[in-house]
Amino acid sequence: MNDVAIIGVGLHPFGRFEKSAMELGADAIQLALKDAGVGWKDIQFGVGGSLEIANPDAVTRLVGLTGIPFTDVFNACATAASAIQLCADTIRLGKYDIGIAVGLDKHPRGAFTAHPSMLGLPAWYAENGQYVTTQFFGIKANRYLHEHGISQRTLAKVAAKNYRNGVINPNAFRRKALSEEEILGSPMLNYPLTHYMFCSPDEGAAAAIMCRADIAHRFTSQPIYLRATEIRTRRFGAYEVHSTFAPVDEDVAPTVYAARAAFEAAGIGPGDVDVIQLQDTDAGAEIIHMAECGFCADGEQEKLIAEGATEISGSLPVNTDGGLIANGEPIGASGLRQVHELVRQLRGQAGDRQVAGNPRVGFAQVYGAPGTAAATVLTV
Amino acid sequence: MQKALAPEISTWPDEQPQLIGSRCGDCSATTFPTQALCPRCSGDKMSDELLPRRGTLIAWTTQGFVPKLPYAGGETAETFKPFGVGLVQLDDVIRVEGRLTESDPEKLKFGMDVELTMVPFYTDADGDEVITFAFAPA
Numbered sequence: 001m002n003d004v005a006i007i008g009v010g011l012h013p014f015g016r017f018e019k020s021a022m023e024l025g026a027d028a029i030q031l032a033l034k035d036a037g038v039g040w041k042d043i044q045f046g047v048g049g050s051l052e053i054a055n056p057d058a059v060t061r062l063v064g065l066t067g068i069p070f071t072d073v074f075n076a077c078a079t080a081a082s083a084i085q086l087c088a089d090t091i092r093l094g095k096y097d098i099g100i101a102v103g104l105d106k107h108p109r110g111a112f113t114a115h116p117s118m119l120g121l122p123a124w125y126a127e128n129g130q131y132v133t134t135q136f137f138g139i140k141a142n143r144y145l146h147e148h149g150i151s152q153r154t155l156a157k158v159a160a161k162n163y164r165n166g167v168i169n170p171n172a173f174r175r176k177a178l179s180e181e182e183i184l185g186s187p188m189l190n191y192p193l194t195h196y197m198f199c200s201p202d203e204g205a206a207a208a209i210m211c212r213a214d215i216a217h218r219f220t221s222q223p224i225y226l227r228a229t230e231i232r233t234r235r236f237g238a239y240e241v242h243s244t245f246a247p248v249d250e251d252v253a254p255t256v257y258a259a260r261a262a263f264e265a266a267g268i269g270p271g272d273v274d275v276i277q278l279q280d281t282d283a284g285a286e287i288i289h290m291a292e293c294g295f296c297a298d299g300e301q302e303k304l305i306a307e308g309a310t311e312i313s314g315s316l317p318v319n320t321d322g323g324l325i326a327n328g329e330p331i332g333a334s335g336l337r338q339v340h341e342l343v344r345q346l347r348g349q350a351g352d353r354q355v356a357g358n359p360r361v362g363f364a365q366v367y368g369a370p371g372t373a374a375a376t377v378l379t380v
Numbered sequence: 381m382q383k384a385l386a387p388e389i390s391t392w393p394d395e396q397p398q399l400i401g402s403r404c405g406d407c408s409a410t411t412f413p414t415q416a417l418c419p420r421c422s423g424d425k426m427s428d429e430l431l432p433r434r435g436t437l438i439a440w441t442t443q444g445f446v447p448k449l450p451y452a453g454g455e456t457a458e459t460f461k462p463f464g465v466g467l468v469q470l471d472d473v474i475r476v477e478g479r480l481t482e483s484d485p486e487k488l489k490f491g492m493d494v495e496l497t498m499v500p501f502y503t504d505a506d507g508d509e510v511i512t513f514a515f516a517p518a
Binding site for chain 1: 389410419463
């Protein structure tokens, strides 16, 4: 099997724009091509991810109708991770040498919604007012805080940190710092999570160009190696988003299994990671995912966050670009935004957000409905 | 008259209504609502099981805004009153997610005893009162 290198990344800013989702995607592709120093005609295959766009492969109309195989994927919040995995595995298996993963989305305002039958749920679940993704995050965060001695203020610290990182990220959606008091004082959406502790759906696109690792130096002096992307779904025993019930005997969340599998495939442990991207759908999720991915023990976050460990300057920098809280979540692009930031960090190109000490290992995690998680490990 | 939001998931209008789940004849996994195949062992020996009415509150939150359609409550942002939502362990059988009759974070406690109840939810186009299941402090 071939090793896989990322030789180019591109990102259209996240936010709200006059352009179509397809135009956002075409811009991200152009930026990735320029970054890699290749032309569209050099791309042998593509994978596109989106929720709102049924056929992201139509982006070829805007960038070049070269006839390449192009596969569209949708896997909820793990859509971009699926695009990354499919692109990388196609190269690993030797079918093609160079390909692109692109994610693009343009969501209406407000929380995601779809008919419950689209997720195999009974209509009453939605009619009863339980088909609300943020509600699950409230239940999970509330229980985690209670069981592991974490304060509601720590939720505010996480959100404040991500808004602060957004201020120094020119591509971010939310670029205004908010104080812990403003965050705690905003309307309570799902206890203990307030309005400013949540990310919101928005618009954006991101792309990554990958190739066989042994030819990467033709294109760049700084290839970033994609060591592993692993996707896992919930097991019987896990209580996940959109659950009508859960068993009494608990199992851990799919993020735990995805992270373990990715670290094992990469031959790297959580202790080796220098810069981290986690799914912060809400501030509680970032806290919980720190432990689920193996970066700390349950409950240790209270002290780590108080000490500033997850700041850009800390020992465990998390969501250096502001994460979902500052960037919003265009579902198809979100996981590729994480990889974009990690590549910039590992190349030493993250500007004001640069983690010191020449970071060598990056980690990204996504999680979403209906209990699907993915973990990605990158190294220099 | 009254009618249930989802008549198939409970024994209402029994005086002591119970939720209807299913239990696997092979591995004894229990689900709510019913389903044909077992989510633990994938077997097809599922049969209907009436779930216990009483339990304890494992985890909870509040719903602070009007859920999007197809939410049936019909409130506006002005008339909406936050409601509680929780994961309730019914004896040692199963945990069920449902509405809570209590929505005050000061009054909701982890591990508190709760009991199934049927509560008025909204009035439909025919003027009938639609009721739904919820858990009340016991």
